[in-house]
Amino acid sequence: MKVSGLLRHIDTFAPFSLAEEWDNSGLLVGNYDDDIKRIGVCLDVVSEAVIEAEELGCNVIVAHHPVIFRPVKSITDQSEQGRTILEAVRRNISIIAAHTNWDKAKGGVNDTLAAILALKNVESLGTFGVWGVLAPRMKLKQFAEHVKSSWNLSRLDIYTKNRPVSVARIALCGGSGGEFWQSAKSIGADVYVTADMKYHELSDAVNDGLTVAVCNHGEMERASVSQLAVKLEGCGIETVMIDVKALPQILRI
Numbered sequence: 362m363k364v365s366g367l368l369r370h371i372d373t374f375a376p377f378s379l380a381e382e383w384d385n386s387g388l389l390v391g392n393y394d395d396d397i398k399r400i401g402v403c404l405d406v407v408s409e410a411v412i413e414a415e416e417l418g419c420n421v422i423v424a425h426h427p428v429i430f431r432p433v434k435s436i437t438d439q440s441e442q443g444r445t446i447l448e449a450v451r452r453n454i455s456i457i458a459a460h461t462n463w464d465k466a467k468g469g470v471n472d473t474l475a476a477i478l479a480l481k482n483v484e485s486l487g488t489f490g491v492w493g494v495l496a497p498r499m500k501l502k503q504f505a506e507h508v509k510s511s512w513n514l515s516r517l518d519i520y521t522k523n524r525p526v527s528v529a530r531i532a533l534c535g536g537s538g539g540e541f542w543q544s545a546k547s548i549g550a551d552v553y554v555t556a557d558m559k560y561h562e563l564s565d566a567v568n569d570g571l572t573v574a575v576c577n578h579g580e581m582e583r584a585s586v587s588q589l590a591v592k593l594e595g596c597g598i599e600t601v602m603i604d605v606k607a608l609p610q611i612l613r614i
Contacts, residue, residue: 362419362598364455365393367400368597371405371423375459375466376592384461385427391455392447397421400600402590404583405607406456407441413603420454422603423593425456425470425582463589464489470535473585477511480531487544490534490555498527501552507575508554512584520563522573528552528572535582542566542573556581579607 362370368388371377380386401419404408405427414422428445437443448539451454463469471491475483480493499507501524509517531552532545538555539562545553546569556578566573586600592602 362397362596363573364388364391364397364457366422366423367397367494367593368393368457371457371459371462371593374384374592374595375462375469377462378502379462379465381461385430386458386462388483389427389429389456389458391421391450391453391457392409395420395453395455396502397598399602400593400598401581402586402593402600403605404579404586406449407605407607408416408444408448410603410605411445411452411454411456411606414454415452417601419601419603419605421457422449422454423457423459423589425458425460425586425589426433426607427460428456447454455584459589463585464550468520468592470582470585473588474512474533474535474581477584478531478533486532486534486548487541488592490530490532490538490541492530492545492550495529495531498529500527501525501572504528504531504552506596508574508576512515512576512581513610514580516576518565520574520575522567523570523572525551525572535585539566542571546571 399419401414401422402444403424405426406424443458475491475493483491483493486492505517528551530550532550533554534541537557554574556576558575590600
């Protein structure tokens with residue numbers, strides 16, 4: 362299979378037409394006509410991930426987050442982004458991003474996160490995110506521990522004005538979902554789980570009576586990357602995980 366064929370395969374389960382206008386999904390580095398040897402999958406592409414991909418025999422990397430997102434004025438070895446792109450070109454490794462199309466796809470980021478939490482009757486939460494029901498109900502602290510262990514989080518910060526006795530209706534949005542808190546409120550969520558929530562969004566949500574759980578963006582979405590790998594394997598090319606994190610270990614001081 363060629364890189365162009367892999368892009369067509371991704372389009373079957375995470376259509377690129379779902380990507381937001383501001384997004385940059387698709388082939389970002391490489392050649393459409395290159396034959397694929399092995400596929401490496403990761404959340405973020407950094408230079409170490411490119412080097413590991415080559416060591417694993419991969420000449421294509423599929424990542425959730427785009428290696429090129431904002432306008433690039435230069436590609437040099439003086440920035441991590443530049444080093445990553447240069448390493449990929451030097452080693453003839455193509456880089457594909459499946460970003461907001463994988464977020465929004467059926468069975469994508471949010472559906473996977475909901476499945477890991479064992480939510481039932483999962484439905485869409487508007488453009489981004491989903492909501493579902495826990496059965497049986499859990500106390501808030503028990504739910505927090507359930508989320509942390511299920512998604513392998515280092516921490517989960519709970520913000521609440523009127524702490525619920527127990528929770529069952531859960532809304533979530535993988536990654537930066539602060540702007541969607543009103544959708545969670547409108548469906549009567551007991552808790553809304555997301556990442557990167559801005560101060561005023563968080564303040565407005567909590568003061569409006571919504572209990573919010575905020576986690577690390579990368580840790581939250583990393584829980585869905587293995588499912589992306591499973592989907593990619595459907596193309597018939599061997600797929601492996603690249604376990605290189607864009608951020609170093611979080612220190613609690």
